[in-house]
């Protein structure tokens with residue numbers, strides 16, 4: 001049924017339709033409305049047979065989910081940013097134990113400096129934790145991906161993270177099609193664990209594993225992910241058959257027929273990018289988009305197929321590995337390496353800590369990539385003047401003070417200078 | 427007064443109730459042929475390990491109390507490591523280890539799963555060492571208490587991080603030497619005025635049941651587990667389990683040390699329900715702490731060159747304070 005609804009509330013409804021049995025809640029912006037919504041659905045009885053547990057930390061949230069999942073219940077939690085890092089040890093643990101927990105990540109920057117707005121730093125920080133990571137482009141997809149995620153997680157016995165851009169999606173009111181219970185039930189059968197704590201059939205889970213077997217245990221995790229690409233595509237096709245719309249899968253091509261320049265990006269920024277591509281194409285430029293849905297496992301083959309004809313590939317990263325550059329760009333570079341005619345790659349870092357990604361800026365940078373490519377990472381809309389002033393200031397004194405506060409002071413002084421006319425200044 | 431307290435058939439030289447002297451119903455779980463042997467032989471604990479002994483008694487008692495319908499969650503630590511050198515496991519029951527600091531929370535999840543999957547009769551215990559309980563797992567433990575989740579948490583208190591080679595925890599007593607409180611320097615060993623006694627903090631959560639127990643009195647230990655298992659909600663039992671390796675003690679002194687910890691007053695044995703102490707295990711005659719300290723190399727620096735360190739008197743003062751605070755001394759016969 002179509003509803004005009006906030007992204008988080010829509011996700012809560014759809015997660016409720018997935019019949020979670022244990023939901024662990026801990027507040028952190030911007031995922032909070034999702035667990036609040038679920039709590040409300042449990043309280044009103046719209047979601048039945050579900051334990052809604054208010055925990056004391058994210059570490060506990062995922063740990064409760066781990067216990068519940070190992071004991072045979074469908075378990076769900078949500079977090080973001082600092083919360084994901086706070087539970088990091090349990091994130092790896094859930095994957096290592098092969099527990100099919102589904103977790104929503106309301107993507108948000110990681111401090112310091114503390115920042116509550118959107119980027120992908122949190123998801124990227126734990127990209128090697130063994131979870132599958134799916135990125136939603138729209139709120140409809142954010143809701144839909146949860147249905148796919150439970151199915152995928154349980155089929156593989158691997159945890160799945162549904163990555164949803166904080167605020168941009170979680171807090172946006174949109175028209176969203178909320179499926180009915182029967183449709184979800186048809187797509188998502190009840191949870192049948194591959195391992196379970198059961199007094200009737202006692203097993204030990206979580207034993208110490210030494211050098212004689214650790215590699216094999218890890219290899220199996222790798223193997224499982226490397227062989228899941230077809231399943232991920234099949235589940236997306238089946239979803240389309242049942243629900244009548246496209247969601248999930250490995251990646252989606254947009255205007256990709258015979259294009260020379262291809263943009264690759266994840267998440268909601270693809271909406272803006274599509275508009276820019278439409279405009280550039282109407283001007284006769286040959287540009288298309290690959291919207292990457294599945295980041296882990298990384299669909300190397302599918303990307304190679306999509307990018308094989310391209311001359312230039314522009315990779316949009318909403319996070320930064322400060323010792324390396326854009327994580328998505330690093331991954332794509334590896335995929336391109338093996339192509340016969342490897343395209344040139346241009347890495348762009350955008351939207352850190354919630355900085356708006358404007359059409360104007362994208363127009364500029366896409367054109368620049370075609371005519372005047374750069375080395376390394378390009379930072380979209382970087383305030384070079386402020387950077388220069390701060391670097392200059394630091395050079396003058398050893399005790400130059402905290403960087404974040406200094407940048408804010410410089411910005412403030414620039415704002416004041418802009419407001420107060422020069423002649424009235426003392 | 428519970429059944430156990432009426433028994434006074436102590437065997438000579440021990441505080442263990444002589445099984446053969448009591449009626450069948452009061453005999454301990456380990457004495458029965460149908461004990462579950464949940465933590466079975468072949469594990470890799472050191473000789474004389476108090477933790478292995480405590481866990482065997484505790485879990486078998488919990489198994490009996492639950493009609494063998496029990497799931498255990500284990501924190502990282504000696505107990506976890508020495509019981510599961512996979513493909514061997516000593517656990518003859520569903521058992522899970524996740525992390526060092528999350529056993530209480532994982533157990534909460536298991537208990538929740540039992541309710542939603544229609545198995546309300548299946549009970550859950552969580553267990554960990556003092557480090558996994560009083561330090562790194564304390565947040566999860568307090569959360570589990572505060573929510574009154576249906577979990578019995580058992581802490582095997584050997585007063586240090588033993589699995590990693592004997593480091594100080596918040597349960598390490600003052601003056602004890604560990605790898606991180608070395609015996610050298612001006613103030614040797616662990617300092618005074620630090621550490622915490624989590625049973626008291628558990629009582630402050632006003633949960634249904636809190637108890638301390640000891641491997642020196644296994645009958646009492648079993649009785650407390652059995653009692654805890656008869657209740658629902660959050661329950662906590664901290665068991666004093668000497669560690670020959672970490673304490674620098676002879677393997678054959680494990681029970682003796684556990685007993686001395688009680689009789690000196692250093693480890694008070696009590697029960698509390700819903701925030702109030704309901705029962706205290708009395709000491710017949712208080713033993714000076716020296717007798718306890720002298721048996722352990724972790725306190726050896728207190729007795730260097732035949733001279734007694736003044737800090738022994740401060741240890742005695744701690745024991746005396748416990749005796750007064752919990753009323754540990756048995757009243758003299760005939761006194762009002």
Ligand SMILES: Cc1ncc(C[n+]2csc(CCOP(=O)(O)OP(=O)(O)O)c2C)c(N)n1
Pocket residue numbers: 089477502503504505526527554555556557558559582584586587588589590595
């Ligand atoms: C997060 C984390 N930090 C540290 C460790 C290392 N570690 C494993 S067991 C252990 C000591 C356990 O001490 P305790 O809980 O008292 O149990 P014991 O071995 O003494 O029975 C430590 C420090 C770990 N596994 N995980």
Ligand code: SF4
Pocket residue numbers: 470471472473474475476477478504505508584588589668669670671672
């Ligand atoms: S180190 Fe201590 S606790 Fe660990 S197995 Fe040995 S005796 Fe037991």
Ligand SMILES: [Mg+2]
Pocket residue numbers: 555556557582583584585586587588
């Ligand atoms: Mg310990």
